[in-house]
Amino acid sequence: MRQIAPDPIRAEYARLSHQYDHRWSFYVSQSVEETLRRVPVQPSDRVLDIGCGTGTLLQALRQRYPYIALTGIDASAEMLAVAAAKLGPSARLCLASAQRLPLRGEAFDLVVSTSALHYFRDPARAVAEMRRVVRPQGRIAVTDWCRDFWTCRLLDQALRRFNAAHYRTYTLAQCAGMLQQAGLRLERVERYKIDWLWGLMTVVAVKTSA
Numbered sequence: 629m630r631q632i633a634p635d636p637i638r639a640e641y642a643r644l645s646h647q648y649d650h651r652w653s654f655y656v657s658q659s660v661e662e663t664l665r666r667v668p669v670q671p672s673d674r675v676l677d678i679g680c681g682t683g684t685l686l687q688a689l690r691q692r693y694p695y696i697a698l699t700g701i702d703a704s705a706e707m708l709a710v711a712a713a714k715l716g717p718s719a720r721l722c723l724a725s726a727q728r729l730p731l732r733g734e735a736f737d738l739v740v741s742t743s744a745l746h747y748f749r750d751p752a753r754a755v756a757e758m759r760r761v762v763r764p765q766g767r768i769a770v771t772d773w774c775r776d777f778w779t780c781r782l783l784d785q786a787l788r789r790f791n792a793a794h795y796r797t798y799t800l801a802q803c804a805g806m807l808q809q810a811g812l813r814l815e816r817v818e819r820y821k822i823d824w825l826w827g828l829m830t831v832v833a834v835k836t837s838a
């Protein structure tokens with residue numbers, strides 16, 4: 629059977645899925661809100677969340693825009709099960725790899741991804757997939773923790789040694805560069821802290837050509 633993501637990621641989130649929302653409640657609510665503050669969303673948008681996890685961002689959008697069209701993909705069936713329980717049939721959820729989306733091209737107005745980039749073994753491929761599925765003039769917004777902050781650099785070093793699911797974090801310039809190299813126009817490039825430990829970044833980019 630084709631693997632959706634490396635075993636350590638699936639094992640990590642199979643284990644974490646039931647405690648994830650509670651354990652990471654501050655981090656997730658802050659990172660989702662900071663992302664949504666930085667990207668314009670229309671009630672008629674078709675939104676794709678890559679690495680949607682337990683569906684917190686999709687749920688926040690559903691509460692704001694009752695008729696918005698929501699799709700989430702994730703490599704963990706257990707995380708998606710939690711998302712499905714929260715969202716019901718109001719969102720389309722799909723077990724898939726960020727690096728190989730089973731979705732047709734130009735099908736979305738907005739593609740978002742929060743706190744998942746540091747797991748992707750082939751991030752350039754994942755960004756190319758984001759670009760493929762967003763429509764011309766549509767937006768891509770990527771948020772992740774950022775290695776420009778020394779606290780995040782230390783955490784990255786520790787996780788690289790002790791956590792097989794973790795891959796690597798990026799500086800703001802590296803993250804923005806990935807989107808630019810995929811042929812996207814940068815619209816908003818920011819790093820910010822949500823508390824003493826977590827320094828995040830959000831890069832919003834526009835697909836200017838087909």
Ligand SMILES: C[S@@+](CC[C@H](N)C(=O)[O-])C[C@H]1O[C@@H](n2cnc3c(N)ncnc32)[C@H](O)[C@@H]1O
Pocket residue numbers: 632633637641656659660678679680681682683684701702703704707724725726727741742743744747748749
């Ligand atoms: C830290 S959680 C973030 C979940 C959610 N976006 C949030 O902000 O709460 C990372 C998620 O990325 C997913 N993930 C990791 N690698 C992936 C990949 N290659 N393709 C799809 N999902 C992936 C994991 O299964 C997990 O649910």
